[in-house]
Structure formats: structure tokens, C-alpha cells
Amino acid sequence: MEKKIRTDSGIEIRPLYATPLPMNEMPGEFPFTRGIHASMYRDKLWTMRQYAGFSTAEESNKRYHYLLGQGVSGLSVAFDLPTQIGYDSDHAMAEGEVGKVGVAIDSLEDMEILFAGIELEKVSTSMTINATAFILLALYIALAKKQGADLQKISGTIQNDILKEYAARGTFIYPPQPSMRLITDIFDYCSREVPKWNTISISGYHIREAGANAVQELAFTLSNGKAYLKAAQAVGLDINVFAKRLSFFFNAHNHLFEEVAKFRAARNMWAHITKELGATDPKAQMLRFHTQTGGSTLTAQQPHNNIVRVAVQTLAATLGGTQSLHTNGYDEAISLPTEAAARIALRTQQIIGYESGIADTVDPLAGSYYVESLTKEVETRAWELISKIDAMGGSVSAIEQGFIQDEIAQSAYQYQQEIENGEKIIVGVNKFTVKEEPDTDVFRIDDSIRKVQSEKLENLRGRRDNKKVTSLLEAIAARAQTPENLMPLVVEAVENYCTLGEIADSLRNVWGEYRGI
Structure with missing residues (x-):
């Protein structure tokens, strides 16, 4: 018998509330607008991740144990820039960057230290890595084997989304075609050797951080996803097998309702894209996604205001049905997050998950005339952009022609103009400002890390x-x-x-x- 869930006043909360509008599909059923699981968070909350990694593997390992002790249910690894673009810490190109924006990983020895005391078979790990994703995945698998883990049971995600690197972020190494070959090699290998591993996290997050709006984030991300599907099919992979291990990575910004609409539209659109390309298994048609709150929305001015922004963005992600979530620290516009900031960010998720009641029913905003209409409008505009990209020959061609980059640049420019002319208000930046003293309690990484890593390599x-x-x-x-x-x-x-x-x-x-x- 299903457990009864009630409000604080004793009112029983139904698992599902019907909407009289045309989008009244059932959650857990095609096209999954209302969620990919019939019960969503009533049975299990989203995975609460905290993105962490800095300095050496030893220092990052300490932070992971701290976060696990605070209640995170999944690890999320940030790598430094040299690791992201395929340079060892002692390479001339690595100078000044070792350990700065993430952890430095040069070899299996570093990986062993990074996860010391953590059983890979018992934890889900997400790794934000793209051009060198094939190497980091190999390192993770090698470590799992050394631990004696069953590779059929280890779970996690590599970002492995190289197309958005060409379009928005820049940490690519090889030309597009061989990079796509590495991705399909990973799809094929993992389908046999590591079947629970999510082989790609198709990322709208960095597209949004580069300046795209919500509609562009959705359209460009799904277009890239479509390109990966076609590339895998071109080398003979079965869409009903490999598409089950694809996941997505979206941004959550401050417009609560547009963000919820974006997430609902994304599931609906991806279900139709996969079906059109031949997917018949419902699990191959589902869009599963991780969310991170918007880094570009954080302000260095009045940084404690960011706690409120992150809470709003957490609501957007969870009301929109995310499968996992990372919440940013309030101080991340200034530095890597301190332990205190990371804890507040995690507590934000925990308070919303356990105290707000939004997990008690499936798709809480379904039936809102505003949200249903906005979902349809976001979807319509995203399809228009996808049609333009398809006419160019798909995402790879659109990137090579500079179309996606130009669209993002124009959107970023327009957004900045609206802030500067006061049309868009950013609290503490262009309105409600105060005179502030510089914050000296920031987290800094010492340049001596490069020497430590170089000595390890030698x-x-x-x-x-x-x-x-x-x-x-x-x-x-x-x-x-x-x-x-x-x-x-x-x-x-x-x-x-x-x-x-x-x-x-x-x-x-x-x-x-x-x-x-």
C-alpha cells in the first residue's frame, strides 16, 4: 500500500493532478513532458551533487569526504584547464593553470589519490570533461578494476560533449570529425563493458553561460544531441541501446517559470527526435538531465544575494523534474567555493527537497495556464531554430559555418545592453547598490601546486x-x-x-x- 503524504494541515496530497489542457499526458509515458518517472520524487529525490575539484588530488579527496559527510548523494568532479585540454602539469602550456579551476589529474596515481577511501561501486560520479573524456573514463575504469569493482555495476557520467566546446566554451583539442569518432568509440565500448555508465551529458549549461537565452540553450543542445544520435547510427550502433545512456546537462536561471517550461519542453522534444530516428524503447526516448544553477547569474556585488538566486534556480530545476542537481556556492563569482558556501548550497537543495513539499506530487505546475502556454511557446521557438540548423546540414555544419556562435554572441550582447540601460534589473549591480568592502575570505589556490604535480610526474x-x-x-x-x-x-x-x-x-x-x- 502506498504511503499517504499530507500537508502540515493534514490535507492528503495526490500523486498526480490532472490538467484539462491538451498536454495532459501521463508522467512516465511518451512524450514525457510531465516527467520520465510515473512517481517522480515521491519515491526518490533527485541526486544531490556538489561540483568540486581543485588543487591536487589529495586536497580534492578531502573535500569529497567532507561533502559525503554532509549528505551529498553523488560526486561531481571539476578538472583543471591543463587536464581538460590534454596537457600534463609539467608542460609549458600548463604554467599558471595547474589546479586552479579544478583538480589536476596526470595519471592513474592521481586518480587513485582522488578517490582514496571511496568505493566506486557504491557512488555515482559525474565528471565534467570533454576533449579528454576518453582518457578520464579510462582512468576511472582502471581504478574501479584495481578496487575489484564489478564494472557492470559502476555508474556515473562523463560530459563528453565536444560540439558545445566548438560552439561556446573552447576546450577542444582535435578537429570535429575525429572528436566525434572518440565519442562513438565510447558509446560502443561502454554499451558492452560499463552498461550503467552515462556516456555523454549533452550540455546546454555552457551554451547558456556563454550568453544564449533559454530557447537557444534548448534548441542548440537538442540539435547537438541529434548529431550524436546520427553519428552513432552511422557506425552501426543500435539507438535502442546507446540512447538509454545519453543524458543532458542544463542550466537553471532566475526566470522561474521560463526555466520550468524549458525543462518540460525538452523532454517532449527529445522524445519526438529519438522516435523519428527509430527509437522504439521508451527508455531510449527519455530525456534524463542534470542541472546546475546559473554561474553567470552570480554577482560579486553583495554576494550573499546569490543564496536567494540559487534557491530560486533550485526550485526551477526541481519543479521542472531534474534527475540530479548541483547548486553553486554564493561566493563563486569571486573564487572557488569555500566549505561554508558549499554547505549552504547543499542545504538549499536539502531544505527544498525535504521541507518545501514540492516533492510530494508529480509535476506540481501542470495545468497552470501560464506554464502550459509558456512550455508550448518555448517549444515552438526551439523547433524553429532546430529547423534552421537542420537546413544547414546539422549541428556540426552549423558550428563550422559559425551560425550557432553568432546566435549566442548576439544574445549575450543584447542581454548586456539591457543591463547597462536599466531595462533588466540585477539587484546589487544596477539597482539597490551599496558601498562594499572587498571580501577577503576567499578560497585561493597556490601556484606551487604545479611544482608538486611536476615532481610526482618525474x-x-x-x-x-x-x-x-x-x-x-x-x-x-x-x-x-x-x-x-x-x-x-x-x-x-x-x-x-x-x-x-x-x-x-x-x-x-x-x-x-x-x-x-
């Missing part, structure tokens, strides 16, 4: 079997010139302590580097 290279390392790097370069899957060799390479930079370079020598348009 020590590692002196102890490993360098003849075996050379052989494996040559094998990776040779296989890159064939259609054979690269992942088994990359896993073997990291198990033999080839470094991230060495593996990335072995492919740079074959494919070259992409310089953009």
Missing part, C-alpha cells in the same frame, strides 16, 4: 615500464588511423601509467589540433 616516469609505455602510445597512434575502437588500448595505457598528456599527444600527432573558425 617520480612516476622513473618507476614505470617506459618501454611498455612507448609501445602502447605507438599502438594508440596506429589504431587511430583505423576504424577499430580506441578505448581498450587507452584503458591498457592508463593501467600501465601512461600519462594523460602523453595519450593526448599521441593523437595530436595523428589528427592535429583544431584552431576554430
Whole structure:
């Protein structure tokens, strides 16, 4: 018998409330507008993640244990810039960046330290990594094997969304075509070896951070998703298998109702896209997504105001039916979050999840004339943009022609103009300002981290079997010139302590580097 849920006044809350409007599909059923699960949060709350990673693996490991102790239900790893673009910490290009925006990972030794005391079979891990996603995934798998974990049971996500890097963020290495090949290699390998792993998190988050509006975020993200589906099908993969392991990553901004509408429209649109491309299994038609509150909405002025912004954005994500959520620290416009800020961000999720009542019924805003109408309008405008991209030959072609980049740039410019002329109010920035003293309680990373990592690398290279390392790097370069899957060799390479930079370079020598348009 299902547990009865009541308000504080004793009013029983039904699992589902009907809406008289045309969008009255049932949650858990195609096209999933109202949610991908019939009961949504009544049975289980969203996964509460906190994005963390900085300095060395040792320091990040301490933060992970702190967060797990505070009640997070999933880890989310941030990597430093050299790791993101395939350079070891001792490379000249890494100077000044090691450990700054995330943790530095150079080899399996760092990965072992990063997750020391954490059983990978018992935790879900999300890794925000793209150009080098294939290497970080290999490192995670190698570590799981060393721990004796059952690879059929380990779960998590790699972002692995290279198209949005070309369009909005810039941490790419190789040209688009070989980059897409790496992605389909991961799809194929994981479908056999790590079936519970989410092989891509198609990201609207960074598109939005670059200046896109909600409609553009939705349209460009789904267009990229469509490109990944077609690329996988082109190499013979079954959409009913690999599409089940695709997930999405969206931004949550301050316009509560438009954000809820965006999330509801996204599920509906993706269901139709996958069905059109041949998906018949409902789980291959579902859009599952992680959300992060909007980094670009945070202000350095009156930073405590950001606590309220993050709470509003948390409501948007959860009212919209997200599967997992990261909430930003209030001080992130100034520095990496302090432990205190990270705790408040997590408590925001916990208070909303356990105290607000929004988890008691499925799709709480269904039937609102405003929300239903807004959902339809967002969807209509997003389809118009997708049609333009399709006419250009799809996302890859639209990116190569600069269309998506130009659209984002125009939107960003318009938004900034509205702030500067006062048409759009940002509290504490262009209205309700106060004179403030600089905040000295910020989290800083020391440049000495590079020396620490460089010494580790020197020590590692002196102890490993360098003849075996050379052989494996040559094998990776040779296989890159064939259609054979690269992942088994990359896993073997990291198990033999080839470094991230060495593996990335072995492919740079074959494919070259992409310089953009």
C-alpha cells in the first residue's frame, strides 16, 4: 500500500493532478513532458551533487569526504584547464593553470589519490570533461578494476560533449570529425563493458553561460544531441541501446517559470527526435538531465544575494523534474567555493527537497495556464531554430559555418545592453547598490601546486615500464588511423601509467589540433 503524504494541515496530497489542457499526458509515458518517472520524487529525490575539484588530488579527496559527510548523494568532479585540454602539469602550456579551476589529474596515481577511501561501486560520479573524456573514463575504469569493482555495476557520467566546446566554451583539442569518432568509440565500448555508465551529458549549461537565452540553450543542445544520435547510427550502433545512456546537462536561471517550461519542453522534444530516428524503447526516448544553477547569474556585488538566486534556480530545476542537481556556492563569482558556501548550497537543495513539499506530487505546475502556454511557446521557438540548423546540414555544419556562435554572441550582447540601460534589473549591480568592502575570505589556490604535480610526474616516469609505455602510445597512434575502437588500448595505457598528456599527444600527432573558425 502506498504511503499517504499530507500537508502540515493534514490535507492528503495526490500523486498526480490532472490538467484539462491538451498536454495532459501521463508522467512516465511518451512524450514525457510531465516527467520520465510515473512517481517522480515521491519515491526518490533527485541526486544531490556538489561540483568540486581543485588543487591536487589529495586536497580534492578531502573535500569529497567532507561533502559525503554532509549528505551529498553523488560526486561531481571539476578538472583543471591543463587536464581538460590534454596537457600534463609539467608542460609549458600548463604554467599558471595547474589546479586552479579544478583538480589536476596526470595519471592513474592521481586518480587513485582522488578517490582514496571511496568505493566506486557504491557512488555515482559525474565528471565534467570533454576533449579528454576518453582518457578520464579510462582512468576511472582502471581504478574501479584495481578496487575489484564489478564494472557492470559502476555508474556515473562523463560530459563528453565536444560540439558545445566548438560552439561556446573552447576546450577542444582535435578537429570535429575525429572528436566525434572518440565519442562513438565510447558509446560502443561502454554499451558492452560499463552498461550503467552515462556516456555523454549533452550540455546546454555552457551554451547558456556563454550568453544564449533559454530557447537557444534548448534548441542548440537538442540539435547537438541529434548529431550524436546520427553519428552513432552511422557506425552501426543500435539507438535502442546507446540512447538509454545519453543524458543532458542544463542550466537553471532566475526566470522561474521560463526555466520550468524549458525543462518540460525538452523532454517532449527529445522524445519526438529519438522516435523519428527509430527509437522504439521508451527508455531510449527519455530525456534524463542534470542541472546546475546559473554561474553567470552570480554577482560579486553583495554576494550573499546569490543564496536567494540559487534557491530560486533550485526550485526551477526541481519543479521542472531534474534527475540530479548541483547548486553553486554564493561566493563563486569571486573564487572557488569555500566549505561554508558549499554547505549552504547543499542545504538549499536539502531544505527544498525535504521541507518545501514540492516533492510530494508529480509535476506540481501542470495545468497552470501560464506554464502550459509558456512550455508550448518555448517549444515552438526551439523547433524553429532546430529547423534552421537542420537546413544547414546539422549541428556540426552549423558550428563550422559559425551560425550557432553568432546566435549566442548576439544574445549575450543584447542581454548586456539591457543591463547597462536599466531595462533588466540585477539587484546589487544596477539597482539597490551599496558601498562594499572587498571580501577577503576567499578560497585561493597556490601556484606551487604545479611544482608538486611536476615532481610526482618525474617520480612516476622513473618507476614505470617506459618501454611498455612507448609501445602502447605507438599502438594508440596506429589504431587511430583505423576504424577499430580506441578505448581498450587507452584503458591498457592508463593501467600501465601512461600519462594523460602523453595519450593526448599521441593523437595530436595523428589528427592535429583544431584552431576554430
